[in-house]
Amino acid sequence: MADGSSETKSSNQMWGGRFASGPDAIMEEINASIGFDKKLYAQDIRGSIAHATMLAHQGIISADDKDKIVHGLDTILSEIESGAFEFSRRLEDIHMNIEARLATLIGPAAGRLHTARSRNDQVALDFRLWVKEELQKTEKALTALIAAFLDRAEEHADTVMPGFTHLQTAQPVTFGHHCMAYVEMFGRDRSRVRHAIEHMDESPIGAAALAGTGFPIDRHMTAKALGFREPTRNSIDTVSDRDFALEFLSIASIAATHLSRLAEEIVIWSTPQFGFIRLSDAFSTGSSIMPQKKNPDAAELVRAKTGRINGSLVALLTVMKGLPLAYSKDMQEDKEQVFDAAESLELAIAAMTGMVRDMTVRADRMKAAAGSGYSTATDLADWLVREAGLPFRDAHHVTGRAVALAEQKGCDLADLSLADLQSINLAITEKVFDVLTVEASVASRTSFGGTAPAEVRKQISWWRARN
Numbered sequence: 001m002a003d004g005s006s007e008t009k010s011s012n013q014m015w016g017g018r019f020a021s022g023p024d025a026i027m028e029e030i031n032a033s034i035g036f037d038k039k040l041y042a043q044d045i046r047g048s049i050a051h052a053t054m055l056a057h058q059g060i061i062s063a064d065d066k067d068k069i070v071h072g073l074d075t076i077l078s079e080i081e082s083g084a085f086e087f088s089r090r091l092e093d094i095h096m097n098i099e100a101r102l103a104t105l106i107g108p109a110a111g112r113l114h115t116a117r118s119r120n121d122q123v124a125l126d127f128r129l130w131v132k133e134e135l136q137k138t139e140k141a142l143t144a145l146i147a148a149f150l151d152r153a154e155e156h157a158d159t160v161m162p163g164f165t166h167l168q169t170a171q172p173v174t175f176g177h178h179c180m181a182y183v184e185m186f187g188r189d190r191s192r193v194r195h196a197i198e199h200m201d202e203s204p205i206g207a208a209a210l211a212g213t214g215f216p217i218d219r220h221m222t223a224k225a226l227g228f229r230e231p232t233r234n235s236i237d238t239v240s241d242r243d244f245a246l247e248f249l250s251i252a253s254i255a256a257t258h259l260s261r262l263a264e265e266i267v268i269w270s271t272p273q274f275g276f277i278r279l280s281d282a283f284s285t286g287s288s289i290m291p292q293k294k295n296p297d298a299a300e301l302v303r304a305k306t307g308r309i310n311g312s313l314v315a316l317l318t319v320m321k322g323l324p325l326a327y328s329k330d331m332q333e334d335k336e337q338v339f340d341a342a343e344s345l346e347l348a349i350a351a352m353t354g355m356v357r358d359m360t361v362r363a364d365r366m367k368a369a370a371g372s373g374y375s376t377a378t379d380l381a382d383w384l385v386r387e388a389g390l391p392f393r394d395a396h397h398v399t400g401r402a403v404a405l406a407e408q409k410g411c412d413l414a415d416l417s418l419a420d421l422q423s424i425n426l427a428i429t430e431k432v433f434d435v436l437t438v439e440a441s442v443a444s445r446t447s448f449g450g451t452a453p454a455e456v457r458k459q460i461s462w463w464r465a466r467n
């Protein structure tokens with residue numbers, strides 16, 4: 001509308017609702033991180049105690065002030081843990097909330113805690129400690145998942161199932177071997193976790209705002225007190241680095257991708273059409289309308305969590321990609337991504353560990369499927385090479401004709417008569433039937449890492465010694 005008064009009115013409406021009090025309310029809403037960074041309270045307090053102790057040791061603050069600070073921080077810790085602490089959004093973040101409360105509790109000595117540090121190195125410390133602890137939990141969770149797979153692999157080292165490529169029956173394998181494929185995947189995830197812990201094991205505190213400090217601090221002392229290997233080496237990098245969070249999210253994304261592939265297999269295997277496994281009631285649900293159904297909800301949700309976790313990685317990469325050195329407030333957006341991904345990953349690993357341990361393996365169904373789809377065709381071709389001296393390409397051709405004949409007769413390869421097979425190639429003898437069963441096929445694949453039960457058992461022992 002051209003009329004001036006209604007223009008004023010419509011721009012005033014911008015401050016309506018939650019932002020009724022105008023720009024201040026908007027600023028508070030966009031600026032405050034206390035809603036999510038309160039999760040860092042324990043790390044913040046631990047960091048402050050280490051910092052204050054070092055300041056006193058170096059003679060930068062008095063022992064008396066240090067004692068007051070430590071005592072006050074201990075009180076705050078129990079207030080937060082008992083739920084008595086009142087978080088204030090006006091105080092923006094966890095650092096200021098704790099410092100303000102400390103001032104109320106101990107008076108002017110509280111003001112000495114922030115000597116020779118800044119919120120920039122403080123938040124870098126708190127968050128790094130949190131991520132490091134989360135990775136330690138992830139390592140344990142992955143170890144439990146690997147242990148579940150090792151048990152199932154041992155139990156099913158001889159259970160034959162179809163191996164697939166393109167989701168088409170390819171060659172018989174064992175379920176134990178298939179389980180061990182996941183042990184390899186989650187084993188790689190776990191070594192990425194261990195490597196990342198090593199990588200981020202440097203203490204940021206003492207980098208101050210970005211340039212370091214003129215106070216005679218001892219960064220080695222705080223590093224040691226907080227369980228880090230050593231202090232970081234460049235104060236500018238220290239306050240602008242979020243690689244530890246990005247590494248966590250990359251590792252989480254790759255692990256979630258593995259979990260999602262497993263979830264997809266569980267969904268497929270538990271259909272009546274496949275029927276390879278039966279999920280326990282604990283990890284499935286019934287349908288509200290179709291009484292015959294048992295839905296693999298937990299697996300489906302694990303598959304879906306991967307989307308959230310990958311999203312968090314992309315979000316933080318995008319936040320970081322254009323930032324000049326050193327700290328920018330953009331970096332405050334790092335935490336929710338990591339917290340959300342961590343929660344999703346923990347839950348997904350726990351659900352998978354439960355499903356793997358609880359599912360009933362239907363060996364009869366797996367075996368029946370393993371024998372269909374001409375899964376031993378490669379064994380016939382290999383036999384022709386080994387026993388009849390054919391070049392592999394010719395053997396492949398002969399086998400193709402045998403498969404065509406079996407298809408025409410509506411039977412499996414092993415059901416063709418010797419006469420049928422000899423009508424295709426005269427070099428074929430009765431002995432060929434030894435390799436056409438799924439058990440013989442599987443037992444013959446003794447190459448290192450192959451599907452033969454004896455070989456799979458070797459790999460299980462190798463992992464057991466390392467798990």
Ligand code: ARG
Pocket residue numbers: 033037093119120123327329331332
């Ligand atoms: N809440 C802030 C964050 O999470 C803490 C650091 C604030 N530093 C600053 N210079 N404003 O990043």
